[in-house]
Amino acid sequence: MTRKRRRLWILVACGLGLGSATALTLSAFSDSLVFFVSPSDLVKGTQNARTVRLGGLVEQGSVERSGGGKPVATFRVTDGANSVKVTYAGILPDLFREGQGVVTLGTLQPDGTFRASEVLAKHDETYMPKEVADALKRSGHWNPDAGPPPPASTWNTLAGNKPGT
Amino acid sequence: MTHLPFIVASYALGVAIPIGFGLAAFLRMGRARRRLAAIDPRARRGGLA
């Protein structure tokens, strides 16, 4: 019994040590664990001339596409406080639209624009049937370009009809 | 359906992997039971199977 108890305490002590060591390490390396930086981070100028990932929302009305041999798109990525102009030559992902989250890989140019070599779409954790989204938009309860949708528990009453199963 | 190949591949994996593990475990259990019965006749009526 005492030996079992001793083994248990040794295990608890090891667990506490390992856990706090991991927590310290993770908080120390927190800056390099992020997948992307925000436009505000980029504007602050710590990331100059390095290849970084820039993440944020595509600003309203900022998307311009030009055809030609290779499609080129310019848009602004914003985090609310700051926004950065991004140029990208290539095919944008299906989910790309104004108001949508994106993560772009590239470098900040001397003129303040961000030249991206890759654009990934980042979607949020909301899953909504098409009919519900249409009904919410029609009834004026939600504008997808303006912000996140209302809580899921209110969808049925706001949309005015039950989502089919 | 959009993106059908991706969906089909996901569901195929999602069905095949659990069934594969399940069948393998079932066959292994039968093999062990037969082998035990061959060397220990008591195992057959001992409620082990």
Add this chain to the structure above:
Amino acid sequence: MRSAVGTPQTGRSLHRFANPGQFLRLSGAVLPWLTAGAIALTALGLGWGLFFAPADWQQGDAVRIMYVHVPAAWLASSGYLALAVCSVLSLVWRHPLADLAAVEIGPVGAGFTALCLATGSLWGKPMWGAWWVWDARLTSVLVLFFLYLGHVALVRAFDDPTRGYRAGAILALVGVVNLPIIKFSVDWWNTLHQPASITLTGAPTMALSMLWPLLIAAIGYMLAFAAIVIARTRAAVLERRIRSLLMARAASDGGEAATSMLPQEGV
């Protein structure tokens, strides 16, 4: 019979389930129900998700991959938790069934983690635009997969199985730090992976018509995982009994035929 298996009959409450005969009887009664429930609920959940659940307003039908991906991800993490519990029972209480169960959980957990990674890739390519990115969530789940593989290799790496059990248990417990990292990676750091839709504290950010098939498929997968692990552990108990019977036979009549079939193992 019991002495041949070598289980210490201490009669303490925890060791009641260490009696392999007891375990075989109990698990034999539960297993058919577990299997039937697993097949029925998985078929219902996945069928519902694939054919009847609505398409997402922006992801379209690709959202159906969720009904495989999310249950597999939940099982990858909770399977590891089960492995860790077995490891504590093994290290502290020297529970012989926990040793066997830990050995059998490893490959199954690795399989479900691989399923999670593969379906995540198949979902990421059409939606995000990439098969794989090195963000904190994806990387920590890949680490989980390697922890499972490391455990599978380590418990089988020793001639003396007891040493393998101990080493595997220590590795499994060290790896537990990865579980909160997986869970909270999407909240602590910027990731491409979206945060959780279903949390213990908040309301789910998902329509009920999608939530139901997801939960049913998750319960089905959970039962399937349990049924597979129990069936494998039953087989392992029987195999250990075969080994000790052969060993006893070899010791009593010195038969060289039996010794040749016998792995070197102290049971």
